[in-house]
Amino acid sequence: MTRLRRGAYAPRDEFADASATARHRALAEAVSNSARDDVVFSHRTAAVLLGIPLLGEISDAVHVRSGAAVGRRSRNGIVRHAGEFADEVFAIDRFWVTSPALTVLDLAASDGVLAGMIAAEHVLRPDNRLDVSHDALSALHHERRPYANCRQVDRVLALASSASASPLETLSRFRFHEYGFVQPEQQREYRGLDGHRYAVDF
Template sequence: MELDIPPGLIFVRDLASHGIDDRGLRRAAERGTAVRLRRGVYFNGPWKSLTAEERYRLRCEAVARATEELPLLSHQSAAAILGLPSLDSWMSDVHITIEPAAGGRSRNGVRRHAGVVPAASRIEVDGMLVTNVPRTVIDLATTASFRSAVAAADFAIRARAPLTSRDELWAEFTGMRPFSNMRRAQRVLEFATELSDSPGESLSRVVMHELGFPEPELQAHFTNRSGGDIYTDFYWPEHSVVGEFDGRAKYEREQYLGGFTPEEKLWKEKLREDDVRRHVRRFVRWGWKEAMNPMELRALLDDAGLPRLRIRLLT
């Protein structure tokens, strides 16, 4: 017998209102029609069809709503709730920040960070208490990989749809000083830009920097045959090379298609590339596969004629 409960999180403490005892819920978990997320919390729904990010967010919600006193979700958990991207794998542990005097160890899938978070750096999202965007970006800058932290920072301040500003990030950084890994966080903020339009572009930019390629001009402006505007991801004017990160989502997901079919979108992109090629010597494209494998991206850029100045490794 299936659970007569709408899909979503189920808290054992609330079962009585549905006329169900936890034995039925445990049996549903054994059959695979429900998933136990933590003690007293289950998910009723198509768990296997969810992305890793969606599953992780549900684990965060399970922790956030399990007690009457809301914990402060932070670091990667706050990022998941706020919609900040992660280039690192989504972990199973849920991150919370507690007052230094509160004590307590990390256990049962909850990682506790001791720290002072002022009221101004806390917000409520869907009934959960989380660190705000500037604080979350700084926390990620001290704990995540450099690539992932830059992607989150770029996304937060991107010109197209900013969640915060560069000034607010630096204000949060200044207000937190001194703190562990401060220099690491400073490098992330210094490298972040409003001109990166996607996590794939952010990753590409970091990898190109690590490999020692010249710094590109971002969102460079060109014109098409009709005098219209074209903006490119990466441009090296001294070498007459344009580079573009081209994820599959651009041609598959409705929010990126702009009302066109995938075939129409692909044709429009070809015409756009033809227009850009009128202005430059080389035009090179890559996707997630190459961006995640530096030697493959290096080969593409080497072939385009870009020099490598020196090797830099940022972790």
């Protein structure tokens, strides 16, 4: 057996063979079950539980929100982030997480512009069940200002598009911006010589 937390275990081979997302979800569940009070997951853990794609590897550190005014501290595999969030709590399955909009802003502030764009463009897609608009992201961002790395979040919101169909498309758009290229028209349709229409990212 693999020990997840005190009193929480998982079959060793099953846990080792699981995806990084599944392992992180199991760790979050162990934290939730061992807590005396309700836990509100945030940042990268909230993204995993909400199905928001992340940049880079998914670590074993579980991120939660605390009611403290400022600061961040880590202990026993839990990263606690301070800040007000009472109005931005969202229920998903059996977990409490920061709202999709707040999760995107948190990722943009803590993980960088590209990570923020990947998260933002995922939730902004019209077919996404999380139903977040660019106006809602901007309103929450301005309501929270000033906060750490808020100018970094400004860049994310200025670049984010609702038309990107995948993280790879978001990465391409970010590189176009980084190298000073004109942003291409997204989800472009072309008509082939056979008369059929073909849709491409750019």
